[in-house]
Amino acid sequence: MSTLHVLSHSPYADSGLSSCLRVLGHEDAILLCGDATYALTPSTAARQSLDDKADSLRVFVLDEDAQARNLTLPDWVKSVDYSGFVELSVLFDKVNTWL
Template sequence: MSTLHTVNKSPFATNSLTSCLNHCREGDAVLMIEDGVYGGLSGTAVAEQVAAKAGSVSIYVLRPDADARGLAQERMLEGIEGVDYAGFVDLAAAHDRTQAWL
């Protein structure tokens, strides 16, 4: 059973992303939304941890939220895919359950 994990808080304000990554299992997916999209940036304090998980877990950012914050795709870590709202729905439908990290 796979899980879609959603993270909506900045990794610089809470430990939600770190906790999420520590609990993810192979085959799960992480979708960073709202201020959580900052977790996808390269060159940050959490970038190494996110990149290390990207091999066994699919990691996404909600592109409209990243765009609203002026975060271009080029600033994201390699291997992080941007999705739109329809992609969010597709991810939720493709996984057995969804876990929101608040």
């Protein structure tokens, strides 16, 4: 069963990203939105943990939030708009929002 893991909290303020990476299944994906997009900031521990697993991860980012934070996305991250977020929510069997 595939799960879309939605993260919205800063990786510097809570442990959601590291916890998510530990339980992520091979059919799962991550959607970064809000302050969770800071995980894509180059030269940070959060980015390094994502880079280390980039070959086996499916990572999406809400475009509006990445643009608001002036982030340049790595090529292994796919940007989606709100319509794309809805499509992802339907595509996966479950959606887990990390609070």
